Amino acid sequence: MGGKDSVFRASGKGPTLLPCRAVGAHRRVSSFHSGTSRVMLEQSESETRKRGGRGLEFFRGFLRSPDQVGSVIPSSRFLERRLVQSAGITDATCVVELGPGTGGTTRALLEAMRPDASLLTIELDAQFAEMLNEIGDPRLFSHHGSAADLGSILAGHGLPQPDAVVSGIPFSTMPRAIGTAVIEAIRDHLAPGGCFVAYQFRGHVGRLGRPILGQPEVELEWLNVPPMRFYRWTRSLS
Numbered sequence: 001m002g003g004k005d006s007v008f009r010a011s012g013k014g015p016t017l018l019p020c021r022a023v024g025a026h027r028r029v030s031s032f033h034s035g036t037s038r039v040m041l042e043q044s045e046s047e048t049r050k051r052g053g054r055g056l057e058f059f060r061g062f063l064r065s066p067d068q069v070g071s072v073i074p075s076s077r078f079l080e081r082r083l084v085q086s087a088g089i090t091d092a093t094c095v096v097e098l099g100p101g102t103g104g105t106t107r108a109l110l111e112a113m114r115p116d117a118s119l120l121t122i123e124l125d126a127q128f129a130e131m132l133n134e135i136g137d138p139r140l141f142s143h144h145g146s147a148a149d150l151g152s153i154l155a156g157h158g159l160p161q162p163d164a165v166v167s168g169i170p171f172s173t174m175p176r177a178i179g180t181a182v183i184e185a186i187r188d189h190l191a192p193g194g195c196f197v198a199y200q201f202r203g204h205v206g207r208l209g210r211p212i213l214g215q216p217e218v219e220l221e222w223l224n225v226p227p228m229r230f231y232r233w234t235r236s237l238s
């Protein structure tokens with residue numbers, strides 16, 4: 001409740017997945033360029049192996065702290081794509097990712113981001129945070145700490161108010177007081193016109209967020225294990 005509710009509003013059209021037609025078109029082109037398609041196939045096999053390695057590290061992280069990690073496998077490519085679209089990442093100048101895990105979502109964000117944009121990741125698990133440093137992208141600031149400290153972490157890195165905050169942290173298994181502190185920190189630091197997108201298996205973030213940020217838009221991404229709900233709040237410009 002309270003005066004700050006009104007600065008947030010539900011907005012915009014929902015994101016869409018790439019049409020299957022695009023996949024078919026790509027297949028036709030590559031059959032005419034067998035050398036190019038072999039290189040692309042090798043690249044995609046190598047990416048699949050790397051994803052597999054990160055999946056194993058993710059599972060180890062789950063065994064270390066099940067409630068904190070909240071899932072046994074990282075998000076799917078479909079979820080990554082929807083996250084990029086839903087949070088308007090291609091237009092953002094400063095993005096914050098809460099709970100990047102082993103960095104699959106982080107890589108997808110970086111791929112979509114402008115060359116002059118910045119991405120701050122905040123991860124509670126020290127080993128995951130260390131893995132993110134291996135990405136080696138100059139736009140990336142990897143921070144080991146809690147999302148509840150968003151304000152001081154942004155200031156410490158000399159970053160402006162983010163125009164997108166995305167979050168995979170499990171609000172359903174963390175203490176309610178911490179979940180509330182995270183959402184209040186987002187309310188206090190998101191740039192005018194910016195959005196907060198949380199993808200969650202359960203509905204806790206919606207219930208925690210409504211009194212602080214207002215009514216969210218909610219969508220479902222089926223192509224993930226498990227299917228994931230997307231909650232989006234957009235801060236008004238004034």
Ligand SMILES: C[S@@+](CC[C@H](N)C(=O)[O-])C[C@H]1O[C@@H](n2cnc3c(N)ncnc32)[C@H](O)[C@@H]1O
Pocket residue numbers: 068069070071073074075098099100101102103104105122123124125128145146147148168169170174178
């Ligand atoms: C479900 S995983 C999401 C990983 C990745 N973004 C993905 O989609 O595959 C949740 C992550 O949030 C992290 N986490 C949990 N509580 C946190 C907090 N208070 N601050 C920062 N990270 C947190 C966990 O350590 C874990 O890496």
